[in-house]
Amino acid sequence: MNTPTCEFDLRGQVCPSTLLTALREINLRQSELKERRIVLIFLTDNRHATVTVPQAVINMGLHCEVVKTDNTYQITVEGNND
Amino acid sequence: MTSPVIPQQPSPVEERAYHYIRSKVDQLLDTIGTLPLNPDELDNEALISLDPIGIVSESFKHILAHLEETNQRLTLAHDEIHAILNAVGAAIMVVDPTGRIVAGNNKVNEFFNPGGLPLIGSFCHEIVCHEKDSPPVCVLQNVLANDQVEQRNEVTLNGRCYEVIGTAIHDHKNKQLTHVIILYSDITARISNEQALRQALETTNETKERIKAIFSASGDGLLVTDLDGRIALMNHAAAELLRIPLTSQGKTLDQLFDHRNRLWPACLELIDSGKTLGSVDISIGTDKDETVLATKISLLPRSTPQSGGTVIALRDVTRERTIERMKSEFVSTAAHEFRTPLTAIIGFSELMLNDEFPRDEQHEFLTMIHDKAQSLSHLVNNLLDISRIEAGEKLSLKKTPTALQFLLDRTIPGFAKSSTQHQFVTELADDPILDVDAEAIIQVLENILGNAVKYSPAGGTIRIVCTGDKDQCQIAVHDQGIGMTEEQVARVFDKFYRGSALHTSIGGTGLGMTIVKHFIEEHGGEINISSKPGIGTCVCFTLPVTRETSC
Structure with missing residues (x-):
């Protein structure tokens, strides 16, 4: 069964605004993420965010994956398997 | 017309408050690991509406919750590892x-x-x-x-x-x-156990080799089978006795022998009976080359229901069994040989005791009693002779120069008188003087001539032919009797052997020819027999000649 996704286009924003926006969305959906009921996708063109967002996400015990397509980074956040 | 809204400049107190908020937000962002807020990108109003302190605080709350969870897991893992280590x-x-x-x-x-x-x-x-x-x-x-x-x-x-x-x-x-x-x-105990195991293995191998050597060297046939009769081990002697190749190991006794062979049924009987030892005689081969094997069967101890088997010892007892059979026949024959003359002696003596008879009849009866007593004496002498031969005693021969004609004159007339169906012909080139014990050679001639008469029930000519040189004389006695097969000829000198045992009308103990051969060989002579069934038999023997003149 595919988990519903929620995508946020943060392109054009600079860090730390990107990080704060991402953290806000993650905070709002913390329990859904932990229970693997939702996957959040953040699109950004800010390279610094590809480091700061995953670091914060991992510290929260969530899984994070960064994929680059053209000039956009796709940061996927979801709950851990365990 | 409305006048444009001019942003109100913050008061010095507000400015200090914004500055404080920005510095705390930057401090929190630094803790998270990102850049400080740039006032050009986020003005005071946006700063307040975004609520970065709230966001970061909430994030820290989740990070702390995760750390606590992780810490609990680590504590549990630590306890588990500790328990495992001590276990x-x-x-x-x-x-x-x-x-x-x-x-x-x-x-x-x-x-x-x-x-x-x-x-x-x-x-x-x-x-x-x-x-x-x-x-x-x-x-x-x-x-x-x-x-x-x-x-x-x-x-x-x-x-x-x-x-x-x-x-x-x-x-x-x-x-x-x-x-x-x-x-x-x-691993002290393991090393010690391994050493003990190695030693036990060496001892087992040595024992195995020893058993193998004993097994191979044994003159008796030895065979080991499993509970299905499959040959696990077999020595050369067993293969020879059973007339099967050594490569038969792995085959079952059922496969190797037909239903007439009683070996495997005997093993099964033993296995089923719960006894540990059994024995049975089995025959191998056809009637012509049959051998009788005495088998002793032992059950191998079972450590599991599937293990165990049999050990079979085989010994060729063909000769023993034949001798046993011949002895048995001899007892029966000897009893018959004794009973016949005894019946005559008892009968005639009772007649004479109970009634008066004329003198000529008395003489006739007494002659009959005397002849039968002589016959018994002859039988007893034969038994004594064979007993001495069995004991390995040397005969004390009283050799004297004796003319052959003298010996023939002492024997042939008796047979000629009692058997009118036979003609006795002697062919002597000259009359040799033999260096013999006359009584022993008379016994030899009586046995040979007696057989010639007995085994020519239809009568015929019995020729005694004598040839020879200055050292020895060869005497051949030919008859025209029932003759013998090659197998019978080969065994004619065996003790108790009677070539025509089935021919019950012909009496005898089966000892005569054994005694004859012994007497001839004691004189330094040789004896041979040639015969054909239905044609007749020739017994040929040699005796030493002397230059001395007869007494």
């Missing part, structure tokens, strides 16, 4: 690169630290090997030097034997070796 039968300790012990299980104290020195913080060489400078085998040093798993077998420490394994632990980030786990398994 392991081996001593396990963790040391830093200097050899200082940072962790260890109960077995470390049990094996190496009975005095109860503080384990954590001590150096491993102080606890385990007690060699400060150069321990005999330092697994730690080898792991540090090679940075790979180090295994040492049979390391002796404190009088016990250990298997020691050292494994390096590396830092995840910089991959540096941080600790070494050293495991000590006490």
Whole structure:
């Protein structure tokens, strides 16, 4: 069964605004993420965010994956398997 | 017309408040690891509406919750590892690169630290090997030097034997070796058991070889089968006796022999009976070349329902069984031979005791009694002779120069008188003087002529032909009787053997020809027989000649 996704286009924003926006969305959906009921996708063109967002996400015990397509980074956040 | 809204400049107090908020937000962002807020990108109003302190605080709350969870997991994992370490039968300790012990299980104290020195913080060489400078085998040093798993077998420490394994632990980030786990398994009992096992194996192999040698060297046939009758082991003698190739091992007795062979049925009977020993005689071959084998069957002890089997010892008893049969026949024949003359003696003597008879009739009866008594005497003499031959006694021959004609005159007339159906013809080139015991040779001639008469029931000519030279005389007695087969001829000198045993009308004990051969050989002569069934028999023997004149 595919988990519903929620995508946020943060392109054009600079860090730390990107990080704060991402953290806000993650905070709002913390329990859904932990229970693997939702996957959040953040699109950004800010390279610094590809480091700061995953670091914060991992510290929260969530899984994070960064994929680059053209000039956009796709940061996927979801709950851990365990 | 409305006038444009001019942003109100913050008061100095508000400015200080914004500045404070920005500095705290930057401090929090720095903690998270990102850049400080740029006032050009986020004005005061946006700053307040975004609520970065709230966001970061909420994030910290989740990070702390996760850390707490992780900490709980780590505590549980630590407890689990501790329990596992203490449950392991081996001593396990963790040391830093200097050899200082940072962790260890109960077995470390049990094996190496009975005095109860503080384990954590001590150096491993102080606890385990007690060699400060150069321990005999330092697994730690080898792991540090090679940075790979180090295994040492049979390391002796404190009088016990250990298997020691050292494994390096590396830092995840910089991959540096941080600790070494050293495991000590006490293998003293295992080594001792292995030695005992090796010794037992050697003893077993020696015993096996010894049994194999005895098995091969045994003159008796020996055979080992499983409970299905499958041959597991067989020596040469068994293969020869059973007339099967040695390669028959692996086949079952059922496959090798037909239903007439009683060996496997006897084994099955023994297995079913619960007894441990059994025996049976079996026949191998056809009537012409039959051999009789005496078998002794023993059951192998069973350690499991599937194990066990039989050990079969085989011995060729063809000759023994034949002799037993012949002896049995002899007893029957001898009884008959005794009874016939005794019946006549008793009958005629009773007649004479009960009634008066004229003198000529009395003479006739007494002659009959005398003849039958002589016959009995002859029979008893034969038995005594054979008894002496059996005992290996030498005959005390009274050799005197004796004319052959004299010997023939003492024997032929008696047969000629009693058997009118036969004609006796003698062919003597001259009358040789023999160097013999006359009584013994008369016994020889009576036996040979007696057989010639008995085995020519239809009558015919019995020729006695004498040839010879200055040293020996050859005497041949030919008859025209029923003759014998080659097998019968081959066995004619055997004790108790009667060629025509089935021919019940012909009497005899089966001892005569055995005595004849012995007497002839005692004189230094030889005896041979040639015969054809339905044609007749020729008994030919030699005797020594002397130049002296007869008495």
